[in-house]
Amino acid sequence: DFQNQKYRLEDKLLKTFPEEIQKQKTRIAALQQDSQIAAAHPQDKENFCGMTIKGMVYDDKKAAGERLLLARQEMPNADMMLLGTYRGFELNIRFDSFKNEHQAVLRAELSYPVSLGDDARGNITRLDNAIDNFADRIADAENALQNLERQKQAAEVEVAKPFAQEEELAEKSARLAELNALLNIDRDRSSSQDAPEETEETETPATRPSVLAALG
Incomplete structure (x- = not known):
């Protein structure tokens, strides 16, 4: 009912x-920090920036991709395993049993999983796309924040609204109080006067203003 909804x-x-x-x-703050890491470690389209896997630095894109595929095969279980670093981010690998796929996981303030396929170069491209996508992530997070703020404001408006029946009850109570006040005045006037003659009594309903009419 209304009251329970209001409590919620x-x-x-x-x-x-x-x-x-x-x-x-x-x-949002974490995404902004991670975006600074990405900006500080850009990927040159012509020259591969290098990837570190298990202490070894791979300066060739294809070689790095092939080593990443090998690491996928070497995984002993589904737990997250630290591999090395890439473009300023910690590079991990894991098996996602829900999606039934291996993933590289880039980590800094937050974690960014990337599905791994069978193409060595393609996996490096996927990692780069994930790192270069911070503008969209931040925009989505800011939109989500604005949506929460709007929902909060709407809830505040709803909570402040009176229950329709309560408002009607208050209005009727005010009218009843007005009626009682008029009746009291009328009764006081009647008690202060001498008893009217019979002819005056019969004329009273026609000549005295009705209290109910006054309220109408």
Whole structure:
């Protein structure tokens, strides 16, 4: 009912929205930091920047990709395994049992999984695309934050609204109080006068203004 819905909204305003908004702000800050790492380690289209896997530096793109494929085969289990570094990010590998695929996971403030295929060069390209995608990630996170802020504002408006029946009850109570006040005045006037004659009593309904009419 209305009251329960109002309680739920109040609970969201006190707990859920502040937590989600803070979480999104923290995510945006982390993405911005990681984007600075990406900007500081650009990938030259002509010259491969190099990849470190298990202490070995691979300056050739194809060789790095092939070593990454070999690391996929060497995985002892599905747990995350640290491989090395790439473009300023920690490079890990894991098997995602839910998606049934091997993934390279770039890590800094946040983690960025990248599906690994069978093409050595193609996997390096996928890693580069993930690292070069921070502008879109930040934009999406900022949009999500704005959406949360709008939801919070809408909830505040709803909580502040009076229940329609409560408003109607308040209006009727005010009218009833007005009626009682008029009746009291009318009764006081009647009690202060002498008893009217019979002819005057019969004329009273026609000549005295109706209290109900006054309220109409």
